[in-house]
Amino acid sequence: MKRVTLAVPVYNEEEAIGPFRAAIEELRDELARRFEGGVRLDVLFVNDGSSDSTVERILSWREDTTDVALIDLTRNFGKEAALTAALIEAEGDAVVPIDVDLQDPPALIADMVELWLNGAELVLARRTDRSEDSLAKRSTARWFYRLHNSLAKIQLPENVGDFRLMDRSVVDAVNALPENRRFMKGIFAWVGFTPVFVDYKRPVRSAGKSSFSFWKLWLLAIESITSFSAVPLIMWTYIGLMISMLSLAYACFIVARTFVFGVDVPGYASLLTGILFLGGIQILGIGVLGEYVSSIYSEVKRRPTYLVRTRHGLSPEGSETAKTMNSKQRTR
Structure with missing residues (x-):
């Protein structure tokens, strides 16, 4: 049976x-x-x-x-x-x-x-x-x-x-x-x-x-x-690379514009936006890392x-x- x-x-x-x-x-x-x-x-x-x-x-x-x-x-x-x-x-x-x-x-x-x-x-x-x-x-x-x-x-x-x-x-x-x-x-x-x-x-x-x-x-x-899946961890490598490349491109643009038009006074709005954006990206990345660390912490206690x-x-x-x-x- x-x-x-x-x-x-x-x-x-x-x-x-x-x-x-x-x-x-x-x-x-x-x-x-x-x-x-x-x-x-x-x-x-x-x-x-x-x-x-x-x-x-x-x-x-x-x-x-x-x-x-x-x-x-x-x-x-x-x-x-x-x-x-x-x-x-x-x-x-x-x-x-x-x-x-x-x-x-x-x-x-x-x-x-x-x-x-x-x-x-x-x-x-x-x-x-x-x-x-x-x-x-x-x-x-x-x-x-x-x-x-x-x-x-x-x-x-x-x-x-x-x-x-x-x-x-x-x-x-x-x-x-x-x-x-x-x-x-x-x-x-x-x-x-x-x-x-x-x-x-x-x-x-x-x-x-x-x-x-x-x-x-x-x-x-x-x-x-x-x-x-480890994709949420791996993706932050590419996000960081993309932000670094954009930052380098923007730096080159600033240098070129300074040579052509001279030195100007940048606005605080763009500076604040950039700081908040990068801060949010970093906190989000830490949060994703924290999810995996939490799983590891739970497992190692057995x-x-x-x-x-x-x-x-x-x-x-x-x-x-x-x-x-x-x-x-x-x-x-």
């Missing part, structure tokens, strides 16, 4: 647990019908520091089945850390990261599993219609993919989120990467493997509201670029990506992968 684990990070999603449970029960029936009981479906929740009754509702679900497990983190570490925890702790032959809000339709997983059983190592769910998202969200997503793919060598497939099916070989490759600050979409793309696409229309949220503000999305975009308070339905020490990674952490 093949085992598929759904990796589900949750943060204050008490209203969405009920509809998600109903959708998963329908998915289980579909898998049993289509694959004649040859596929087992587990659900692994990672509670990322929820302050509502999310944990209680998951534990209530767990009382009715042994196929639901919960990892309760000690605080809110962020979705990327929660997803990392889910991938490390998941023990299925294939793992499917999915959000609990049903914007990633669980019914699509049956098609993904069929492709996996036919030999696909990586099945990506691609959004072909995002009309249910706001215009601002669609526009910023489009700009983000274009900016990232123009700056980074690792190309992100457009309109593909975390919702995907990964064979165990893919999950092990992702878990083997050592960095603490993890932009998961970039990591998924970095490990490679040949993808197979399944297209779908993105629906509205089943309940609750998204916890991702514009500021969080902005910080995530910066993290993605600084994690997978703090764990997440900490677990309790596990429900899992080994108290965690999976074999988690044990190995924790052992590496302690020896650093």
Whole structure:
């Protein structure tokens, strides 16, 4: 029997647990019908520091089945850390990261599993219609993919989120990467493997509201670029060279004009403009450098990506992968 684990990070999603449970029960029936009981479906929740009754509702679900497990983190570490925890702790032959809000339709997983059983190592769910998202969200997503793919060598497939099916070989490759600050979409793309696409229309949220503000999305975009591209650093070499050449050209112009027309008194406006412009360029360059230094500072401390308070339905020490990674952490 093949085992598929759904990796589900949750943060204050008490209203969405009920509809998600109903959708998963329908998915289980579909898998049993289509694959004649040859596929087992587990659900692994990672509670990322929820302050509502999310944990209680998951534990209530767990009382009715042994196929639901919960990892309760000690605080809110962020979705990327929660997803990392889910991938490390998941023990299925294939793992499917999915959000609990049903914007990633669980019914699509049956098609993904069929492709996996036919030999696909990586099945990506691609959004072909995002009309249910706001215009601002669609526009910023489009700009983000274009900016990232123009700056980074690792190309992100457009309109593909975390919702995907990964064979165990893919999950092990992702878990083997050592960095603490993890932009998961970039990591998924970095490990490679040949993808197979399944297209779908993105629906509205089943309940609750998204916890991702514009500021969080902005910080995530910066993290993605600084994690997978050195272009923002390299470009300042060329900006500095261009400003130096323009300054030399302007100096030559001033010398030539002085020989022809004599010495004049320059205006303060042009001098102030030049000082402010160069000062702004320098501060901007320092800011870009600071982003990379911040990433280096975070990595060299080697703090764990997440900490677990309790596990429900899992080994108290965690999976074999988690044990190995924790052992590496302690020896650093």
